[in-house]
Amino acid sequence: MVGVAHSPQRTTRDAAAPATGLARRGVTRGAGLLFAALLLVTTCAASILVGNHPLSLDQAVQAFTDYQGADTDLVVHHIRLPRTLAGLFAGIALGLAGAVMQGLTRNPLAGPGILGINAGAAFAVVIAMSALGVTALSGYIWFAFIGAAVAAVFVYVLGSLGYGGATPVKLALAGAAFAALVGSMTTAISLLDRSTFDDFRFWVVGSLTRADLGSLSTVVPFMLVGAVLAFAVSRALNSIALGDDMARTLGARLILIRISGALSVVLLAGAATAIAGPIGFIGLVVPHIARAIGGPDYRWLLVWCAVLAPTVLLIADILGRIAVQPQEIQVGIVTALAGAPFFLYLVRNRKVAKL
Numbered sequence: 208m209v210g211v212a213h214s215p216q217r218t219t220r221d222a223a224a225p226a227t228g229l230a231r232r233g234v235t236r237g238a239g240l241l242f243a244a245l246l247l248v249t250t251c252a253a254s255i256l257v258g259n260h261p262l263s264l265d266q267a268v269q270a271f272t273d274y275q276g277a278d279t280d281l282v283v284h285h286i287r288l289p290r291t292l293a294g295l296f297a298g299i300a301l302g303l304a305g306a307v308m309q310g311l312t313r314n315p316l317a318g319p320g321i322l323g324i325n326a327g328a329a330f331a332v333v334i335a336m337s338a339l340g341v342t343a344l345s346g347y348i349w350f351a352f353i354g355a356a357v358a359a360v361f362v363y364v365l366g367s368l369g370y371g372g373a374t375p376v377k378l379a380l381a382g383a384a385f386a387a388l389v390g391s392m393t394t395a396i397s398l399l400d401r402s403t404f405d406d407f408r409f410w411v412v413g414s415l416t417r418a419d420l421g422s423l424s425t426v427v428p429f430m431l432v433g434a435v436l437a438f439a440v441s442r443a444l445n446s447i448a449l450g451d452d453m454a455r456t457l458g459a460r461l462i463l464i465r466i467s468g469a470l471s472v473v474l475l476a477g478a479a480t481a482i483a484g485p486i487g488f489i490g491l492v493v494p495h496i497a498r499a500i501g502g503p504d505y506r507w508l509l510v511w512c513a514v515l516a517p518t519v520l521l522i523a524d525i526l527g528r529i530a531v532q533p534q535e536i537q538v539g540i541v542t543a544l545a546g547a548p549f550f551l552y553l554v555r556n557r558k559v560a561k562l
Contacts, residue, residue, distance in 0.1 A: 243514045254291040293418030294521040300479035302516025305490025310444035319476040320487030322382035327358025328480035330389040344422040348481040355477040413486035413539015433474030444505040488546020
């Protein structure tokens with residue numbers, strides 16, 4: 208167990224996460240989570256029904272209960288269902304990873320996309336595809352984990368250099384520089400290698416269209432381990448919010464917490480990137496939405512992120528399907544268009560330079 212064991216310390220530690228937010232009390236919080244869960248279920252249903260081949264609810268239900276191999280059945284089982292599950296799992300992973308990163312670094316600008324974690328994972332995957340000929344997800348997922356880990360270490364070390372250490376703005380700038388560097392290299396490799404470009408041009412910008420049930424079954428166990436680690440450190444993140452010195456006073460084992468949290472981020476962000484590509488801003492935006500609704504207590508914040516993040520990602524994917532029919536806008540582009548203004552808002556209004 209990570210954190211503090213004694214009840215007096217627990218009382219003090221929990222004071223680090225006061226019950227603020229729209230859903231601040233038990234009944235309201237439970238009702239809010241129930242509503243959010245229903246919204247997620249509704250969004251998953253819409254993801255199966257909406258597209259270039261629109262389906263009725265009866266057709267979708269019949270595809271699950273009375274499979275005949277008709278066109279509608281094939282669309283549901285081989286296109287819409289894998290795509291929806293990919294958005295569900297990738298959204299959960301990105302939301303949890305972003306919340307843990309913000310808690311570990313006490314940085315409101317932290318997120319797998321902003322700090323270059325997704326870009327590092329994507330670059331490693333493209334290297335595996337182009338140079339080593341690894342095209343199966345079961346093979347290149349390991350490269351995604353390595354790329355995510357290298358990116359996390361590099362950005363943190365770079366952002367820690369100079370006066371003041373790893374401030375939020377320095378980490379964000381380091382992450383943006385690293386993401387731009389490896390992003391340009393990823394694009395160059397894809398353009399030079401025609402087969403890589405043809406096969407993975409949608410994946411590189413962030414897409415749910417290449418998912419299948421077999422690849423999801425490979426990735427989900429890693430996501431589950433990452434999620435378990437994230438919730439294991441959730442209580443300790445409340446202590447870290449008070450600062451390292453106070454966290455040590457309250458009994459938090461900072462080294463163990465940071466190692467567990469970092470491993471969680473690598474597993475979650477790496478797995479999400481492996482199945483959906485480098486989707487940005489979900490890990491940055493959703494924790495702030497969850498914090499505004501449920502308050503800063505990470506024990507509840509992670510639960511809200513696990514429900515809200517896949518909802519936001521799937522809504523973005525649905526919007527991409529209907530915006531320019533019969534063509535589609537990949538979900539990574541939609542989240543970038545929606546998330547960039549929110550990022551600028553955070554930089555301007557949260558005074559992160561002083562955090």
